[in-house]
Amino acid sequence: MATIKEITPTKLAQKLNQSNDIFLLDVREANEVAICNIHGSTHIPMNLIPLYLDKIPDEVDIVIYCHHGIRSLNVANYLVENGFDSDYLYNLTGGIDAWALMVEKQMARY
Incomplete structure (x- = not known):
């Protein structure tokens, strides 16, 4: 199994x-995205990733995130299993919760 890189x-x-x-x-659920999101993100809930693989570009850096980083890591591994190059995949360490704590401090948290 490929090692997925983490990005803070x-x-x-x-x-x-x-x-x-x-x-x-x-890769969070719609009710989570309604609370907060990182500007410019593409939302595809984890359970729908298999249906929307064609919407995910290859040969470009992909940063995957969820609430705390567990679901996004699972999605990253799934993408590797389905032919994506792990060199382009990153899991956001700590998910959007860590993003809210470190970067967008005014962001709503849940």
């Missing part, structure tokens, strides 16, 4: 400031 919220914020070439994939 702070490092992701730096990368987003430098480049638009990052695909942010939010």
Whole structure:
């Protein structure tokens, strides 16, 4: 099994400031996204990923996130199993909760 790289919220914020070439994939449920999300994310709930693999680009950095980082890690592993190159996949360490604590401190938390 491929090792999925982790990216900290702070490092992701730096990368987003430098480049638009990052695909942010939010795999939380719709009710969670309604509370908060990272601007520019694409929302595909974890259970629908198999139906929307064609909506996820390859050969571009993909940062996957959920609430705390568990579901997103599972999705990253699923993507590798389905032909995505692990060199382009990142799991957001601590999920959107860590993002709210470290980067967007005014963001609603749950």
